[in-house]
Amino acid sequence: MIKLRLFSALLGVGLLHAQKPAAIVASANGFIATLDEGQKSKALFDFNDAAQRVKWSNLPTSMVPRAGLKMGDLNPAQKKAAMTLLSTALSKKGFEKVMAIVEGDESLKQSSPERSKAMFGHDLFYISILGKPSEKETWMLQFGGHHLALNVTMVGKEGILTPSLTAAQPAKYVVDGKTIRPLGNETDKAFELINALDEGQRKQAILNYKVADLVLGPGQDGKTIQPEGLKASALNAKQQAMLLGVIEEWAGIVNEPAAAVRMADIKAKMADTWFAWSGPTTVGLPAYYRIQGPTLVIEYAPQPLGGDPTMHIHTIYRDPTNDYGKKSAAK
Amino acid sequence: MRLLVSALLAMLLAGMGYAHRLDEYLQATLLAPDKDGVEVQLQLTPGVAVLPLVLPLIDRNSDGRISPEEETSYARWVANDLELRLDGRVVSLEVIEKEFSSLDQMREGLGGIRLKLRGKGYGRELRFKNRHLPELSAYLVNCLASEGLSTGTPMRDEAQRSIGFVYSVAGAETLSRLLYPAAFGLAGLGALLSLRRVRSLFL
Numbered sequence: 268m269i270k271l272r273l274f275s276a277l278l279g280v281g282l283l284h285a286q287k288p289a290a291i292v293a294s295a296n297g298f299i300a301t302l303d304e305g306q307k308s309k310a311l312f313d314f315n316d317a318a319q320r321v322k323w324s325n326l327p328t329s330m331v332p333r334a335g336l337k338m339g340d341l342n343p344a345q346k347k348a349a350m351t352l353l354s355t356a357l358s359k360k361g362f363e364k365v366m367a368i369v370e371g372d373e374s375l376k377q378s379s380p381e382r383s384k385a386m387f388g389h390d391l392f393y394i395s396i397l398g399k400p401s402e403k404e405t406w407m408l409q410f411g412g413h414h415l416a417l418n419v420t421m422v423g424k425e426g427i428l429t430p431s432l433t434a435a436q437p438a439k440y441v442v443d444g445k446t447i448r449p450l451g452n453e454t455d456k457a458f459e460l461i462n463a464l465d466e467g468q469r470k471q472a473i474l475n476y477k478v479a480d481l482v483l484g485p486g487q488d489g490k491t492i493q494p495e496g497l498k499a500s501a502l503n504a505k506q507q508a509m510l511l512g513v514i515e516e517w518a519g520i521v522n523e524p525a526a527a528v529r530m531a532d533i534k535a536k537m538a539d540t541w542f543a544w545s546g547p548t549t550v551g552l553p554a555y556y557r558i559q560g561p562t563l564v565i566e567y568a569p570q571p572l573g574g575d576p577t578m579h580i581h582t583i584y585r586d587p588t589n590d591y592g593k594k595s596a597a598k
Numbered sequence: 599m600r601l602l603v604s605a606l607l608a609m610l611l612a613g614m615g616y617a618h619r620l621d622e623y624l625q626a627t628l629l630a631p632d633k634d635g636v637e638v639q640l641q642l643t644p645g646v647a648v649l650p651l652v653l654p655l656i657d658r659n660s661d662g663r664i665s666p667e668e669e670t671s672y673a674r675w676v677a678n679d680l681e682l683r684l685d686g687r688v689v690s691l692e693v694i695e696k697e698f699s700s701l702d703q704m705r706e707g708l709g710g711i712r713l714k715l716r717g718k719g720y721g722r723e724l725r726f727k728n729r730h731l732p733e734l735s736a737y738l739v740n741c742l743a744s745e746g747l748s749t750g751t752p753m754r755d756e757a758q759r760s761i762g763f764v765y766s767v768a769g770a771e772t773l774s775r776l777l778y779p780a781a782f783g784l785a786g787l788g789a790l791l792s793l794r795r796v797r798s799l800f801l
Contacts, residue, residue, distance in 0.1 A: 330703075475754070475756065476754045476755065476756050476757070476758050477736075477756060477757060477758065478738065478758070479622070479624060479736035479737070479738055479758075480624055480626070480736075480738060482626070482628075482738055482740055486641075490628065490742055491742065491743040491744075492628070492740040492741060492742055492743055493740070493741045493742075493743050493749050493752070494743075495751075495752070571622075
């Protein structure tokens with residue numbers, strides 16, 4: 268059994284869930300205050316730094332270098348301040364999910380051959396801030412590394428999490444006897460939904476072709492594809508609620524007040540939202556799905572790389588109309 | 599070439615003892631029709647296991663680097679392996695952008711090739727097929743959404759090597775409605791004049 272401690276436990280971070288913008292700004296300034304000048308020059312960017320904004324990927328940081336401050340280079344107080352900022356900007360569930368992804372990478376490191384260990388691990392996650400943390404001005408928090416890219420744009424009271432990438436490898440691991448599945452809900456809820464559809468609905472939802480990977484993954488900012496599958500207007504109320512439950516796994520990563528605003532927007536556009544599935548509907552087998560609405564793209568794609576595709580999952584969460592908060596900032 | 603690639607791949611995979619995404623060349627295509635033509639955006643990502651097969655096809659002189667000439671040559675090869683048809687007519691694709699990762703990046707399993715191609719013309723039905731290295735490849739093909747573009751339900755093969763759909767672009771429809779009858783009218787007039795000329799030769 269892999270013996271690991273959760274990253275948050277290692278850092279001794281208590282979960283903070285004061286979600287008001289003032290608390291997030293205070294946490295950001297608290298983190299910045301722990302940094303020396305050299306670290307500040309690495310962690311802080313102009314809000315309009317377009318190159319930094321898009322410097323994220325699903326790939327290990329040794330392959331696609333990230334800018335910002337590396338967790339492994341921070342002292343315990345600085346790490347704690349960084350985690351406090353992250354936990355304040357995210358919901359409780361969101362923070363736990365993110366930490367489970369980070370710790371999954373540590374698990375991957377432990378199980379990797381010696382020559383690959385340097386590519387993985389919780390020390391290789393980066394934090395950066397674009398713009399000046401403010402309750403009025405637009406600024407952005409980035410946190411990510413291998414299999415994780417969080418882009419949280421704060422526009423006054425709004426917290427926009429798109430585009431963000433969550434992924435997991437291994438998608439299931441054990442810590443102190445407890446099984447951790449970072450994207451377990453994303454998997455289980457979607458299988459429940461596809462199996463709750465009647466035959467006619469399923470015929471529309473299931474695509475008659477294989478989907479080998481994310482279509483709108485890293486590097487595809489600003490693009491939207493033609494929607495396919497089953498329109499949510501053809502779902503009954505219970506099925507629509509199930510679909511919203513799947514969506515919430517991404518929309519609910521950001522702090523609760525911001526997530527509530529986002530979910531209300533998604534719910535209002537439910538009739539124009541599509542659900543598409545590719546692959547088997549038997550629980551435990553690898554299947555791709557996509558949820559697409561006027562302001563939403565979610566993709567979930569098991570990856571054959573590494574053997575069992577159910578143990579290596581990539582997902583993307585976008586709002587093509589408001590990625591990086593561009594629409595909110597323009598208001 | 600196809601037989602050689604198949605044989606090499608079979609040998610390689612037999613040696614590795616497994617077969618999964620590592621052994622695939624992911625070819626992701628996004629199609630963007632507009633009123634003047636169709637833009638074809640291709641992202642090619644060779645998996646680590648197929649890299650020994652793909653790299654010699656790009657680095658033709660095996661000098662360990664991809665020269666601009668080799669980039670151009672490979673991009674043209676890819677373009678020739680793609681088939682774009684508008685209303686049944688084959689539309690030639692011109693490479694307008696290309697971006698190759700370094701060989702080192704490709705060897706790390708990261709590298710990719712981005713190609714942007716364009717075909718001129720407009721139609722009501724678009725069909726696209728990718729015939730590039732089918733023995734090695736997994737495919738994605740989608741149509742980008744854009745303002746003014748309407749598409750019908752796309753039809754694909756199971757492997758996503760091909761796609762077909764009807765489409766219309768706001769503005770282009772009006773233009774084509776005016777141009778097509780005019781073109782048919784001119785063609786008809788031409789045919790009539792030719793016929794009269796032929797008849798005059800015999801009568």
